[in-house]
Amino acid sequence: GIVSALNIREGMYVMPQTELMTLADPSTVWIQVEVFEQQAGWLAVGQKAEVRAPHTPGAVWAGAVEYIYPDVDPKTRTVRARLRFPNPGERLKFNMFADVTIHAEPRADVLHIPREALIPTGTEQRVMIALGEGRFDARSVETGIESGDRVEIRSGLKEGEQVVTSAQFLLDSESSVRASLKRLTAPPKPEIWTEGVINAVELDTHILNVTHEPIPELKWPTMTMDFPVAKGVKLDGLKPESRRRLRISEGEDGRYQVDAIQAAGTQP
Missing domain, CATH: 2.40.420.20 (conserved putative lor/sdh protein from methanococcus maripaludis s2 fold)
Known part of the structure; x- marks a missing residue:
């Protein structure tokens, strides 16, 4: 290998724990990569990988994932992995930055x-x-x-x-x-039907005065009251003292209105 660091000189005293030198073999390099946490599920040891370096446009080195670290970086939220690449010609240099592509195995039948x-x-x-x-x-x-x-x-x-x-x-x-x-x-509200006697029909204001039966859904007792009538509901033919089946709904203004009229005794 190549001596990349020499920490001793002639005449120095050394201790057993002293690091004397660092040897490196540039014929094979390790590359550390960081993968986003949500993509970590794709990673697996042995996957094929490619590396490209900015200083050699067009050149591609082939390698593989050798080791996946067991923790996630708390600051970057990334998972680290170590990749191994043969380095013929020793064009990949230590401490360089590079672009890495990892080829994950395709998954079938994924929703x-x-x-x-x-x-x-x-x-x-x-x-x-x-x-x-x-x-x-x-x-x-x-x-x-x-x-x-x-x-x-x-x-x-x-x-x-x-x-x-x-x-x-x-x-x-x-x-x-x-x-x-x-x-x-929100689920559609159930329809509210009641029967009542028409007391008065105001065609100009589109309002009915009705004496209706109790309405359990609204906790209303028998009452005589005015009901606005929804647009599109015809009042032609309605006469005072006639009995009708009425569908009640809450209008956009919060008031209850009649939005459907049927003959008395019919089912909605």
């Missing part, structure tokens, strides 16, 4: 989605599933390895399900995330 579909909540990863007709479902998922802009999904999704990638969530806290997901995935 994966775009990374932008993931919504971090602080404690878990979620994905919005498009159910159709403007409905969504928030699903908790377990992620795996990453490759490019794709992320492996180990559990929580099935092949063929549609995930939302175009929605942008401007969220500033975990509680905001949960509130947004709850709003998007």
Whole structure:
């Protein structure tokens, strides 16, 4: 090998623990690499690797992963690995920087989605599933390895399900995330039906005065009250003292309105 460091001189006294010199064999080099924590699952001892150095454009050296360190750097959140490369011509020099490519083994039958579909909540990863007709479902998922802009999904999704990638969530806290997901995935409210007697029909203001039966869903007793009528519901043909079946819903202003009218005794 080559003496890369000489720590003694003629006439010096040395102790058993004194490092006298450092010998290096440049015919084979070790290269230390750092791999992002989320990509560490790809690493394995024995994987083939290539190295390219800036001072020799076009030159490629072939080697392999020799050792993977067992810890993660707490500052950079990277995993270190040691690669071994033959160095014919000794063109790779000690302490150089280089670009390394590690060829991981391909995996078959991997379920994966775009990374932008993931919504971090602080404690878990979620994905919005498009159910159709403007409905969504928030699903908790377990992620795996990453490759490019794709992320492996180990559990929580099935092949063929549609995930939302175009929605942008401007969220500033975990509680905001949960509130947004709850709003998007809230199940449709059950329909509320009641029967009542029409007391008056105000065509100009689109309001009905109705004496309705008790409505258990709203904890309402029998009452006489005015109901706004939703747009698109026709009032033609309604006469005072006629009995009708009415569907009640909460309007955008928070007031309850009639959004459907049927003959009394019919089923919704």
